[in-house]
Amino acid sequence: MTQIDSILEDLGRGTEHIYSREELARKLKSGRPLRIKLGMDPTSPDIHLGHTVVLRKMRQFQDLGHKAILIIGDYTARIGDPTGRDVTRPVLSEQAIADNAQTYLQQAGKVLDTNPEKLEVQHNAQWLAKLSFADVLKLTGQVTVGQMLHRENFKKRMAQDTEIMISEFMYPLMQAYDSVVIKADVELGGTDQTFNNLMGRQLQERDGQEKQVVMVMPILVGLDGHEKMSKSKGNYIALTDDANEMFGKVMSIPDALMENYFTLLTSLPADRIKSLLNGQVTHPREAKDVLGRVIVEAFYDADAATAASEEFRRRFSEHQLPTDLKTCPVDRSPVGLLDMIRQVGFASSNSEARRLVTQGAVTFDGQKLVEPTVKVEIAGEPILKVGKRKICRVALR
Numbered sequence: 001m002t003q004i005d006s007i008l009e010d011l012g013r014g015t016e017h018i019y020s021r022e023e024l025a026r027k028l029k030s031g032r033p034l035r036i037k038l039g040m041d042p043t044s045p046d047i048h049l050g051h052t053v054v055l056r057k058m059r060q061f062q063d064l065g066h067k068a069i070l071i072i073g074d075y076t077a078r079i080g081d082p083t084g085r086d087v088t089r090p091v092l093s094e095q096a097i098a099d100n101a102q103t104y105l106q107q108a109g110k111v112l113d114t115n116p117e118k119l120e121v122q123h124n125a126q127w128l129a130k131l132s133f134a135d136v137l138k139l140t141g142q143v144t145v146g147q148m149l150h151r152e153n154f155k156k157r158m159a160q161d162t163e164i165m166i167s168e169f170m171y172p173l174m175q176a177y178d179s180v181v182i183k184a185d186v187e188l189g190g191t192d193q194t195f196n197n198l199m200g201r202q203l204q205e206r207d208g209q210e211k212q213v214v215m216v217m218p219i220l221v222g223l224d225g226h227e228k229m230s231k232s233k234g235n236y237i238a239l240t241d242d243a244n245e246m247f248g249k250v251m252s253i254p255d256a257l258m259e260n261y262f263t264l265l266t267s268l269p270a271d272r273i274k275s276l277l278n279g280q281v282t283h284p285r286e287a288k289d290v291l292g293r294v295i296v297e298a299f300y301d302a303d304a305a306t307a308a309s310e311e312f313r314r315r316f317s318e319h320q321l322p323t324d325l326k327t328c329p330v331d332r333s334p335v336g337l338l339d340m341i342r343q344v345g346f347a348s349s350n351s352e353a354r355r356l357v358t359q360g361a362v363t364f365d366g367q368k369l370v371e372p373t374v375k376v377e378i379a380g381e382p383i384l385k386v387g388k389r390k391i392c393r394v395a396l397r
Contacts, residue, residue, distance in 0.1 A: 004025055004028055004029055007028060007064065008021065008024065008025060008028070010060065011024070011057075011060060011061070011215075013263070013270075014053070014057070014217060014218070014263050014264050015057070015215050015216065015217055016191050016216045016217060016218050017191075017194075017215075017216050018213065018214070018215050019197075019198065019201070019213065019214040019215075020213065023211070023213050024186070024213045024215075027185055027186070027213060033065055033066050033067050034061065034066040034067070034185040034186055035066075035067055035069050035182060035183060035184050035185045035186070036058055036061040036062075036066050036067065036068050036069060036184075036185065036186045036187075036188065037069045037071060037178070037179060037182060037184035037185075037186065037187045037188065037212070038054055038055070038058050038068070038069070038070055038071065038187070038188045038189070039071040039073050039076070039124070039175060039178060039187075039189075040070065040071070040072060040073060040104055040108070041073035041076050041077040042072060042073070042074065042077055042097055042100030042101040042103075042104050043077055043097075043100065044100060044231055045099065045100050045103045046103070046107070046231060046236075046238045046239070046240055047103075047104060047107040047108065047238070047239050048229055048230075048231060048236040048237055048238050048239065049220060049229060049236070049237045049239070049265060049295070050190075050219065050220040050222075050228065050229035050230070050236065052111050052239070052265065053190070053217045053218070053220050053264045053265070054188045054189060054190065054217055055108060055111040055112060056111060056264075056265070057188050057215065057217060058070075058111075058112060058188055059111055059112055059113065061186070062112065062113045062118045062119070063113070067117075067118060067119070067120060068112055068113075068118060068119045068120070069120045069122060069182050069184065070105075070108060070112070070119060070120070070121050070122070071122050071123070071124055071178055071182070072101045072104060072105070072121065072122070072123045072124070073124055073175075073178075074097050074098065074101055074123045074124065074125045075123075075124045075125035075128040075129060075174070076124060076128070076171060076174050076175060076178075077097045077100075078094075078097070079167050079168065079170060079171050079174070101123070105121065107239045107240065110239055110299050111298075122182060124174070124178050124181075127177075127178075127181045128174055128177070128178075136170075139173050139177060139203075140170075140173065142173075142202070142203060142206055143172075143173060143199065143202070145169075148169050148172070150195075151172075151195050154168075171196070172195060172196045172199045173199065173203075175196045175197075175199070175200065176196065176199040176200040176202065176203040177203060178200070179200035179201075179203065179204055179212050180200070180203050180204055180207050180209065183209060184200065184204075184212040185210075185212060185213065186212055186213045186214075186215060187200055187212050187213070187214050187215070188215050188216075188217070189214070189215075189216055189217070190216060190217055190218070190219050191216045191217070191218060191219055192219060193216065194214070194216050197212075197214040197216065198214055200212055200214070201214065217264065218260070218264065220260065220261075220264055220265070221257055221260055222235025222236060223235040223236070223237070223249060223252055223253055225253070225254035225256065225257055237249045237250065237295075239299060243296050243299075243300045243304040243305070243307065243308040244307075244308050244311050244312070244322070244324075244389075245389060246292075246295065246296050246299065246308070247292040247293075247295075247296050247305070247308035247309060247311075247312055248308075248312055248388065248389045249389070250288065250291055250292035250295055250296075251288055251289070251292055251312055251316075252388060252389075253288070255284045255288070258276075258277060258284070258287060258288060258291060259273070259277055261291055261295075262276065262277070262291060265291075265294075265295055265298075266291070266294045266295070266298075268294065276290055276291075289309055292305075292308070292309060292312070293305040293306070293308075293309055296308050311323065311324075316388075321383070321391070322391060325391065325392065325393060326392050326393070327381060327392065327393040327394075327395050328343070328344035328345065328384075328392040328393070328394055328395070329343075329394075329395055329396065329397035330343045330344065330378060330394060330395075330396065330397060331343065331396075331397050332396075333376075333377055333378035333379075333396055334375040334376060334377050334378075335375060335376060335378065336373070336374075336375050337353075337357060337362070337364070337369055337371075337372060337373075337374050337375065337376055338350045338353040338354055338357065338372055340376065340384070340394065341353040341356065341357075341362065341384070341386060344384065344392055344394065346384070346386040346390045346392075347386070353372075354372045356386055356387065357369060357370060357371070357372045358370065358372065361386055361387045362384075362385070362386050363383075363384070363385040364376055364382060364383075364384050364385075364394075365382035365383065366383070378394055378395065378396050381393040381394065381395045382394055
């Protein structure tokens with residue numbers, strides 16, 4: 001196996017498809033540092049583990065001496081990517097986009113090498129905001145309506161007589177134009193970005209550039225084991241979660257997801273992963289503990305990973321209270337159950353708190369409470385548990 005073949009094998013790990021492997025090999029053989037593009041629209045303030053699948057792939061390229069070009073889509077976010085959407089996205093304010101963009105950079109830095117020689121950060125408003133109407137018309141003249149309607153979600157919405165805004169047709173063009181401006185050699189994305197990424201190849205070719213290689217990664221399945229990881233679905237592990245919360249969430253995933261997580265979120269050798277997933281060699285509980293430790297260590301350190309593992313064992317295997325149990329104040333007694341859950345920060349709204357109660361996820365002072373309208377007395381510092389991981393003492397303010 002040649003050195004290029006070995007590099008291609010490493011880069012290909014966890015990828016769904018490469019357009020094309022031969023083109024990537026040719027670019028790698030050139031010996032020049034490649035420009036590796038990843039675009040992220042700051043449509044929410046948090047990055048979760050699903051986002052890190054492509055960030056980790058970008059880091060692989062950095063470690064091989066190539067340059068990461070992280071594009072913060074502060075202009076494309078004004079439209080919102082229609083990928084996978086059955087309705088038009090709501091428009092975000094410029095301030096919300098700016099605030100989210102700042103947190104994205106901070107969190108992406110947990111995965112990427114932020115050395116200026118290895119990372120270039122661009123905001124696509126720098127060039128998209130300067131396009132004249134004539135420029136936009138020229139851009140739209142490079143793609144047919146038929147191509148746009150080939151997108152699966154657009155076809156579905158057409159069949160359901162659900163409106164599609166012309167601005168949504170512009171999104172893939174804008175993302176593709178980003179590749180032309182920065183002269184991307186490789187663009188990374190999830191499988192849901194394949195259409196947008198391939199359009200970048202088309203626009204580059206029409207501009208006389210060498211076409212970018214497109215590498216798409218599988219979508220990380222969320223904690224529920226069914227839907228893709230998403231904050232809106234509540235099935236995510238955020239990079240801002242503390243070590244104990246992050247470890248506990250990993251331990252809650254269905255056993256069937258472990259191969260997906262080991263492959264996409266760790267750098268463990270394939271033979272090691274195979275051994276961990278073999279139930280006759282490694283108990284699933286032990287394998288999941290290894291997974292949790294590796295993921296926590298990637299964002300904290302080895303000591304934090306060990307402490308999180310031990311804390312989980314104390315709480316869930318030995319049924320002890322957490323060592324760092326906090327006390328949360330409420331402003332009155334008696335207090336409505338939903339109001340209390342919201343006040344201590346275990347739910348963002350009464351409707352979310354009501355859902356948790358009706359699901360049987362709430363225990364107060366040792367008793368499971370399933371009636372949302374109940375009021376409780378705060379005597380001493382009773383224990384409130386919501387779900388498997390949220391727990392605190394409750395005291396009067």
